Amino acid sequence: MFPEYDVIVVGAGHAGCEAAAAAANMGSKVLLITMNMQTIAQMSCNPAMGGVAKGQIVREIDALGGQSGLISDRTMIQFRMLNRSKGPAMWSPRCQSDRMLFALDWRQTLEDITLVDFWQDTVKEILIKDGKIRGVKTSLGIEISSKAVVLTNGTFLNGLIHIGEKNFGGGRTGEKAATGITEQLVTLGFETGRMKTGTPPRVDGRSLDYSRMEEQPGDENPGKFSYKETPRLTKQRSCWITYTNTKVHEILKTGFDKSPMFSGRIKGLGPRYCPSVEDKINRFADKDRHQIFVEPEGWTTVEVYVNGFSTSLPEDIQYKAMKEIPGFENVRMFRPGYAIEYDYFPPTQLKLTLETHLIEHLYFAGQINGTTGYEEAACQGLMAGVNAHLKINEQNPLILKRSEAYIGVLIDDLVNKGTEEPYRMFTSRAEYRTLLRQDNADIRLTEKSAALGLADEERLSLVKHKIDQTEKLVEELSREKVFPEEVNDLLAEFETSPIREKTSLLQLLKRPQLTMDHIKRIKPSMASWLESLSTDALEQGEIHIKYDSYIEKERLMVEKMNRMEDLMIVQNFNYDSVSALSFEGREKLKKTRPQTIGQASRISGVSPSDISVLMIHIGR
Structure with a gap:
């Protein structure tokens, strides 16, 4: 078959x-x-x-x-x-x-x-x-x-x-x-x-009063994820923000004795950075409210996701507490929240x-x-x-x-x-x-x-074009210079200090107060050329110019670490034969079987002295 x-x-x-x-x-x-x-x-x-x-x-x-x-x-x-x-x-x-x-x-x-x-x-x-x-x-x-x-x-x-x-x-x-x-x-x-x-309850969006919530619209010029030519949004749906309150918390607390999390029926650990609402109330008892994001589930459905209200309390407690959240007074619930082990x-x-x-x-x-x-x-x-x-x-x-x-x-x-x-x-x-x-x-x-063989020619072509445009941008901004009498009035308008000598546009763009839009006004003759470049190349070039020293510092750190990454450990290395290794380090190394010294250095329980011993044994 x-x-x-x-x-x-x-x-x-x-x-x-x-x-x-x-x-x-x-x-x-x-x-x-x-x-x-x-x-x-x-x-x-x-x-x-x-x-x-x-x-x-x-x-x-x-x-x-x-x-x-x-x-x-x-x-x-x-x-x-x-x-x-x-x-x-x-x-x-x-x-x-x-x-x-x-x-x-x-x-x-x-x-x-x-x-x-x-x-x-x-x-x-x-x-x-x-x-x-x-x-x-x-x-x-x-x-x-x-x-x-x-x-x-x-x-x-x-x-x-x-x-x-x-x-x-x-x-x-x-x-x-x-x-x-x-x-x-x-x-x-x-x-x-x-x-x-x-996961939190799902509710009927038709039963919510959005006038009592804070609107959270999308970006005015929405971006996207893919580097390929996917369509950009021309219309968007808003999300909404509301908050719990002390009354919501008091109702939820009435169900704590039935909570599987507090009663010990749940043995597994949950996500620290996305806790349940009952966990938030318990851990942050000093806070009298917590943020709730009200998120539509699609273009046409009325189903709404209540982000921030993840819970495994009894369904009647969930419903009763939600009704006290501003905008949820007449809420209809599609299904309750639950925990899963x-x-x-x-x-x-x-x-x-x-x-x-x-x-x-x-x-x-x-x-x-x-x-x-x-x-x-x-x-x-x-x-x-x-x-x-x-x-x-x-x-x-x-x-x-x-x-x-x-x-x-x-x-x-x-x-x-x-x-x-x-x-x-x-x-x-x-x-x-x-x-x-x-x-x-x-x-x-x-x-x-x-x-x-995963990325196609279109992807490769797009990224090469972006690199070429970015390099050309940096080169042109480095070459083009302006005099103090040309730009100091504008710099004052932009709330940044004047220049005293001929200065490149690249040096000006390094200032935190200035962006590529300011450069277009400072050098109008370049404006049309700059506008011909892709948005990605302009963003990339500006980031490289502004953060060049930070980027270079990290590159040097990478080079230093890569020297350890290049030191390979043979697959069947006998850690038991290295008596100078700590007991914990030896056990962790045997279990994880790192491929490089760099990887070994990041294993919890392997000490710097263990790494020194290993480097000696592989002939460093």
Whole structure:
């Protein structure tokens, strides 16, 4: 019934979809197995993509030839660039998505890839021979052969949903949990743990009074995620902001004795940076209100997502408390919020390719690795799909350094440090974030993806054109100079100090008070030429000029660290033979099996003295 596949992807969430698309677009014959063909790429939580650091990840996925940015652009209903008041390293694109269109577009995208096949079933077991993957076995008893398997099970592994004192098995509301895989992997020697996440109620937008809320419109000139020529928004839907209050908090507290989180029925740790509303009230008892974002779920639906009100309290308590939120006085609830517990596998059991140490050609991606968020899952899926294809074709893996991408930071953190709570990406996790901006992901990564066959000629052409225009811009601004008598009156108008000698436009643009629009007024003869350049090139050039010293400082730091990254450790290095290593350092090194000295230096529990000893032993 089934041929032998190159790659089987288990699960069709954000990680599974990117994994299947990437492996197939590189030439692998892929089977995508999902429990429900109608929920491919479903946005199980909020209807949005991007955000702080997450937006950078979506742009990196796009630059690598992934699909999330393209699909987000085609299905968004609002776009905002966050943190514009801060430096460009902090700028983060975010969009509100049409939940139904997003999933539909993903399915159509996958169906358009001829090397992707689909099968609706539950995988109960992975098939192994001589320590290497040979396929999967489904709940129907069907054995399907493959050279590699990517597990992207999300919250479905022994998933348990909690609403107040009620709990029942499920991967998300209305869908059953997946059993069998965890138990098998444990018998094979894998460590496992439990994590928890949650979601808020969904309500009827027709029952809300928006006049009592603060409107949050999209950007006046909306941007997009993809570096390709995707359409820009010409109309947008607003989100709205309201707040909880002491009365809401008091009502919620009446349900705390029935809370699965406080009663101990939930054993897994939840996301620290996206806590439930009851957790916020408990942890921040001094605050008399918390922000609520009221987010539409699409262009045409009346369903609304109540962001900031994630809860697992009894449904009657949820409803009663919501009615005290300004604008929610007559609210009608579509479904209550809930918490979900699920199995995950500590990611220290993986290589940097996301292949497991114990089973060759078996890859984990997404929430199975302890992460939270669509974007974090999608980028892992992309990397697992790429590396599964490369491994079965005996090609060198794709491993992104911490200095090359947020994706590199995320995977390096997971593999070397592990996580005991749902891992979420932040700009603060990236020590080279001035280099890893959202505006230059194409410059950083497109060439790599083109070499793999993921980025097409259009992508390569666009990024080369952007680089050429940016270099020409910097060159022209450096060459063009102005005299004090020409510009000092304008500089005074722009509230910046006068110049005393002939000065280049490049030097003027370094001033924080001046932008490219000011340069057009300072040198009108250049205005039409500047307007002929792409918006991306103008933005890129201005950032490089203003932040040149910071960028150069980080580049020097990268060069220093790369010297350690280039010191390879042989795969079967015998750490027990190095008596000078600390006991903890030796155990951590044996478990993680780092590929380089640089990677070893970032493993929690490996000390600087352990690194010095290692460097001596590898002949440094």
